[in-house]
Amino acid sequence: xxxxxxxxxxxxxxxxxxxxxxxxxxxxxxxxxxxxxxxxxxxxxxxxxxxxxxxxxxxxxxxxxxxxxxxxxxxxxx
Numbered sequence: 024x025x026x027x028x029x030x031x032x033x034x035x036x037x038x039x040x041x042x043x044x045x046x047x048x049x050x051x052x053x054x055x056x057x058x059x060x061x062x063x064x065x066x067x068x069x070x071x072x073x074x075x076x077x078x079x080x081x082x083x084x085x086x087x088x089x090x091x092x093x094x095x096x097x098x099x100x101x
Contacts, residue, residue: 024063026041026049026057027049027093029051030050030051031049031052031055031078031079032048032049032050032051032077032078032079033047033048033049033050033052033078033079033080034047034077034078034080035047035048035081035083035084035085035088036082036084037082037083037084038083041057044085046085046099047078048088048090050092054092054095057095057098059091059094059095060091060095063082063083063091064079065082066082066083067079067080067081067082070082076086090098
């Protein structure tokens with residue numbers, strides 16, 4: 024799989040939710056600087072710590088992440 028330059032992988036989904044799948048999503052690096060995303064990263068560090076050998080794990084459902092992504096894209100572009 025070829026990854027676009029300027030992207031990073033995150034793993035989204037709650038492992039204990041019955042109806043939620045865990046998905047690997049490639050996001051633009053500028054998300055890392057967005058205050059909304061930074062709050063989610065803070066929550067991730069509290070839950071999982073900083074050590075990781077794979078994608079950054081985010082403690083939210085896929086639907087919640089998609090809503091957050093929509094908000095960041097609209098604020099950034101609008």
